[in-house]
Amino acid sequence: MVQAVAYSTFRQNLKAYMRRVNEDSDTLLVTNTNPDDNVVVMGVDDYDALMETLRIYENPYLRGKILRGLEQVRSGRVEEHGLVDDGE
Known part of the structure; x- marks a missing residue:
């Protein structure tokens, strides 16, 4: 919830x-x-997080990937995977 404060109180x-x-x-x-x-x-x-969210939302490709992923989760089409081993 957004808190409101008067300018003079904020300044002080x-x-x-x-x-x-x-x-x-x-x-x-x-x-x-x-x-x-x-x-x-x-x-x-x-x-920064808000701007990143807006950037993703405004990109049709990224927004589509997120929406497809959400639909897969909602429909139960998910698989558990281990972490990718980067060779270290």
Whole structure:
């Protein structure tokens, strides 16, 4: 769930809010009197994961592979395999 905080409170406690966003892997809505100035703060790891998800979703080939895999799991067409031995 997104937590909201006023801009002035966020500014006064910036370091604590940054730490909380990173530790909780949650987003923070920073509000202002003008809603057009509101921003969302999130940790860089969460941002990177979101961008990777969008990249995969926008790629029809990758999205299709994921959807086919999900359908195979739902229909019970799965097999257990051992790890690939890379020769080391």
